[in-house]
Amino acid sequence: MDAKDILGLPKTPLSVPPEKKSQPKKDSQRKPDGISREVYALTGGLAPLMPSIDSSYLKKRPPSDEKITWQWLPFTNSARKDTLQLYHWVRVVNGVPPTGDYSFAKYNKSIEVTKYTDEEYAQHLTDPSWTKQETDQLFDLCEQFDLRFVIIADRFPSSRTMEELKDRYYSVCRSILLARASSPADVSGHPLVKENYNASQEKERKRALSMVLSQTKQQEKKDAEVLAEAKKIAESRMAAKGVEESVMPATENEFPETTIDHNTLVSLSNVRLAPVAAPPSTLVIADTSSTLASLRMLPVYLRTYALEQMVQQASSSAGLRTIKRVEQTLQDLGINLKPRVPTKAVCAEHLELRKEILTLLNLQKQLQYKEAEGSSLREGTTYSEMPGTPKDRTFIPDAMSFGGNTCLCATFLVKGPGRVSETPSSPANKRPRKMKASDL
Amino acid sequence: MTNSSSPKRNEQDQPETSGPVLKSLKTKLSKPEDAEKKIVGKKLKDVEISVPIVYGNIAFWLGKKANEYQSHKWTVYVRGATNEDTSGVIKKVVFQLHSSFNNPTRVVESPPFELSEQGWGEFEIAITLHFHSDVCEKPLSLYHQLKLYPEDESTSLSIKKPVVVESYDELVFPEPSESFLARVQNHPAVSVPRLPVGFTLPTPAEDPSERKRVDTKDHPLTQWFTNFSEADELLQLAAARQQVQTHIAKLRRQITVIEGQQQQLKPSSDQ
Numbered sequence: 001m002d003a004k005d006i007l008g009l010p011k012t013p014l015s016v017p018p019e020k021k022s023q024p025k026k027d028s029q030r031k032p033d034g035i036s037r038e039v040y041a042l043t044g045g046l047a048p049l050m051p052s053i054d055s056s057y058l059k060k061r062p063p064s065d066e067k068i069t070w071q072w073l074p075f076t077n078s079a080r081k082d083t084l085q086l087y088h089w090v091r092v093v094n095g096v097p098p099t100g101d102y103s104f105a106k107y108n109k110s111i112e113v114t115k116y117t118d119e120e121y122a123q124h125l126t127d128p129s130w131t132k133q134e135t136d137q138l139f140d141l142c143e144q145f146d147l148r149f150v151i152i153a154d155r156f157p158s159s160r161t162m163e164e165l166k167d168r169y170y171s172v173c174r175s176i177l178l179a180r181a182s183s184p185a186d187v188s189g190h191p192l193v194k195e196n197y198n199a200s201q202e203k204e205r206k207r208a209l210s211m212v213l214s215q216t217k218q219q220e221k222k223d224a225e226v227l228a229e230a231k232k233i234a235e236s237r238m239a240a241k242g243v244e245e246s247v248m249p250a251t252e253n254e255f256p257e258t259t260i261d262h263n264t265l266v267s268l269s270n271v272r273l274a275p276v277a278a279p280p281s282t283l284v285i286a287d288t289s290s291t292l293a294s295l296r297m298l299p300v301y302l303r304t305y306a307l308e309q310m311v312q313q314a315s316s317s318a319g320l321r322t323i324k325r326v327e328q329t330l331q332d333l334g335i336n337l338k339p340r341v342p343t344k345a346v347c348a349e350h351l352e353l354r355k356e357i358l359t360l361l362n363l364q365k366q367l368q369y370k371e372a373e374g375s376s377l378r379e380g381t382t383y384s385e386m387p388g389t390p391k392d393r394t395f396i397p398d399a400m401s402f403g404g405n406t407c408l409c410a411t412f413l414v415k416g417p418g419r420v421s422e423t424p425s426s427p428a429n430k431r432p433r434k435m436k437a438s439d440l
Numbered sequence: 441m442t443n444s445s446s447p448k449r450n451e452q453d454q455p456e457t458s459g460p461v462l463k464s465l466k467t468k469l470s471k472p473e474d475a476e477k478k479i480v481g482k483k484l485k486d487v488e489i490s491v492p493i494v495y496g497n498i499a500f501w502l503g504k505k506a507n508e509y510q511s512h513k514w515t516v517y518v519r520g521a522t523n524e525d526t527s528g529v530i531k532k533v534v535f536q537l538h539s540s541f542n543n544p545t546r547v548v549e550s551p552p553f554e555l556s557e558q559g560w561g562e563f564e565i566a567i568t569l570h571f572h573s574d575v576c577e578k579p580l581s582l583y584h585q586l587k588l589y590p591e592d593e594s595t596s597l598s599i600k601k602p603v604v605v606e607s608y609d610e611l612v613f614p615e616p617s618e619s620f621l622a623r624v625q626n627h628p629a630v631s632v633p634r635l636p637v638g639f640t641l642p643t644p645a646e647d648p649s650e651r652k653r654v655d656t657k658d659h660p661l662t663q664w665f666t667n668f669s670e671a672d673e674l675l676q677l678a679a680a681r682q683q684v685q686t687h688i689a690k691l692r693r694q695i696t697v698i699e700g701q702q703q704q705l706k707p708s709s710d711q
Contacts, residue, residue, distance in 0.1 A: 296488075296614040300576040303490070303610035333680040341608050343670045344490060349677040356684045363691040370698045377705060 067094050077101075079108035113143040114173050124175045130168055134158065138165060139172075163199045170197035241298060242309075288313060304338065307347045314355055326357050489613045489621065491529050491630050492521035495567060496606030498664050499588040502558070503599040510558040512588045515661065516565055517554030521608060521668060523659070527551045528624055529575055529611070536566040552659060562586050569611070574619045580611065608668040 073090045076083065078101050090097055116125060116139075121132055141152045147169075153162040174192045181187040188194070215223075291313045295306050315323050327337055335353065339346045499514035506512070518533055520526045533553040537544040538561065546555050567582040587605045590597075613620070624630040659665075 295612075298614065299578050300571065300580050300611055300613050302580070302582070303612055306612060330680075333683065335676060335680050339673055339677075341668045341670045341673045343492065343610060346670050346673045346677065349674060349681065353677055353681050353684065356681060356688065360684055360688050360691070363688060363695065367691055367695050367698070370695055370702070374698055374702055374705075377702065 068092070069095075071097070073097060075102055077105055079105040111143075111146050113139060113147065114176050115139070116172070116176055120176060120179065124179045125172050127168070127171075135168065135172065138169060142169060163202050166202070167197055167199040241294065303342045303344065303347055307339070307342060307350065310347075310351050311354060314351065315358065318358060322358070322361060325361055326354060329357050329361075330354070487616065487621065487632070489616045489624065489630060489632050491526065491611040491613075492608065492668075493526065493611060494519050494521050494606050494608050494666070494668065495582055495584055496604070497565075497584065497586050498602045498604050498661055499586075500602045501588075501597040501599055503597075509560055511560045513556065513558050514586065514588060515554050515556040516567070516584065516586065517552065518567060518569065518582075519552065519554075519659075519665070523662065523665065524627075525551060526553070528627055529571060529630065530569050531572045531575075532570045534568040534570065534579075536568070538563040560588075562588050572620075574617050574623075576613060582607075582609070602664055604664050604666065606666045606668075 069092045071090050071092050072087055074085045074087050075090075076085055092098075121135070125135065126132075127135075137157060138152070141155055145151045145155070149162050149166055153160070153165055156165065170192060174196060177187050177190060177192060178184070288310065291309050295301055295309065315326070318326070330337055330353070335350075339350050342350075495516075495518040497514050497516040499512045501512055502510065516535060518526075518530070527550065530551075530553060532547055532549045535546045535548065535555045537546060537555075537557070540561075541557065541559070548555060563586055565584050565586055567584060568579045569582070570579045571577075584607065585605075587603055590603050621632065625632060
């Protein structure tokens with residue numbers, strides 16, 4: 001700060017922090033009501049979500065009519081099997097000690113392990129791989145250790161895998177449940193009946209888990225790479241089905257593309273990827289036959305989809321405005337932009353119609369260009385009127401009048417053949433106007 | 441009635457020219473490029489099978505029985521365009537409904553491939569067609585916007601007259617397998633182009649007529665089905681093309697006239 005003074009720099013940066021400091025101070029002064037300022041600041045200057053203990057509650061403590069004493073009294077715990085008596089401090093209100101069981105007795109929960117009789121065992125539970133003795137041992141352990149199979153597996157006298165033990169236990173329980181049930185419907189809701197324990201599935205699951213857990217970093221990286229490649233290939237296959245821009249002749253480009261695909265397929269051969277003959281990653285289409293070729297690569301496609309592709313391909317050389325004009329023309333002719341009954345014949349006709357309209361628009365442009373050229377050559381000499389197109393009520397756009405001799409109106413998108421007159425008039429509109437039958 | 445029995449000549453020629461290129465790409469074995477129509481593996485080239493289908497929905501207003509959550513009873517379906525049995529081609533159809541429905545993924549494994557529900561809302565239903573394994577390995581998806589309310593808002597809802605929205609489309613199988621072709625040779629729902637001369641198909645393993653056919657001709661909703669006729673559309677298109685062609689011809693004449701005039705004037709003009 002002194003240095004800045006010496007240098008003569010303004011003190012403005014200093015003025016900001018004091019303001020900031022005063023603001024939080026004000027906030028903390030305003031907010032807390034029962035807590036001291038420092039404690040409040042510990043919470044970060046924000047009020048707690050839950051209401052803390054009300055300060056008034058802390059102050060008015062002694063209840064008036066109750067006489068409270070604390071006594072050292074004996075108690076019994078119902079959760080214990082013996083009759084041990086211990087002592088603890090008890091809050092006595094007006095000389096009456098609290099009633100009820102020891103408050104923690106309710107937490108002594110235990111699992112009910114089914115018990116079977118010998119007849120039941122003989123009837124339902126015999127199993128070739130398990131002796132009665134083993135099964136009895138298993139159930140004893142289950143009860144002793146609250147179905148903690150990890151311990152049970154460890155303690156089991158003969159070596160059995162945990163899955164085997166679980167399998168035996170659950171199948172026994174299930175059989176008993178079914179045997180004791182009065183009707184199948186009663187127990188059908190029981191989870192054991194609905195979804196039985198599946199030992200092989202468990203083994204697989206655990207094996208898979210341990211595999212994932214024990215993956216080295218290298219393996220992880222490799223897996224991620226493989227997945228990324230697969231995703232790329234799937235995406236490029238999707239793109240190949242829809243892409244239609246021509247860049248180079250079809251034959252030249254397609255061979256290197258297929259080799260690339262082959263290589264990626266080969267490198268991924270150790271991973272179980274379904275070997276599908278992938279189409280070239282970027283389809284190069286120079287003409288309609290290539291669109292057809294790409295369609296035929298598909299196992300199945302919809303006629304409407306095929307038409308869309310062909311239309312796109314046909315209008316690929318045209319700009320967006322031209323495409324809009326084609327659509328406008330179609331509408332004027334009363335044709336749906338998407339045929340209502342797209343059969344093969346209808347789609348073919350539709351496509352041809354679109355192509356013809358494109359030709360038409362191109363010719364119109366050409367004509368205007370020629371006429372503009374003509375008018376610039378003429379320099380004011382009149383000539384016979386162009387025979388206007390007859391009243392074609394459907395879509396003949398009206399006449400546009402060109403400007404005099406200077407502007408090359410062909411650059412503007414103007415519809416229709418024009419009637420050229422020598423008198424300069426307003427320049428051609430930029431937007432094509434809709435048809436007016438009366439004009440011509 | 442829709443039928444596309446004879447393919448256009450020009451369309452058939454085009455695949456031929458692209459054929460050799462395709463073959464050299466598709467088959468990794470070394471097969472000689474041949475201009476004749478060849479059978480590669482078990483698939484046939486240059487014979488495409490098309491199956492015209494119609495998919496859509498019919499919705500009835502429930503009238504007095506309607507409540508806030510179920511105002512309409514609707515049925516979404518896929519059927520053969522001529523109401524013929526499509527089960528030879530389609531194995532099952534999966535309709536994916538709005539997530540607010542119970543079990544929104546509904547699978548219909550046998551014809552008629554339709555699903556009826558009650559509801560109040562309009563949403564997009566994804567219809568996925570799964571084909572028999574010899575027809576096509578991959579499923580195909582269609583999308584249909586469920587429509588319950590009539591387009592014209594002023595028309596009052598009636599219990600008797602349903603709102604029907606149907607879309608026509610055709611499933612095209614560009615390279616059908618031999619077994620598929622043999623199976624549907626004379627199937628009414630499928631249109632197969634005339635096979636090239638000298639081409640014989642093996643007789644199908646099972647007689648298709650023995651298999652039980654379930655078509656939608658006797659369906660209770662048949663009276664509401666739309667009859668899609670390509671004839672009208674073809675006429676419209678032909679007329680439009682005629683107009684456009686005459687116009688083109690006129691323009692061409694005009695252009696030549698101008699060019700002619702310009703040619704005459706050019707030497708005399710002084711710019």
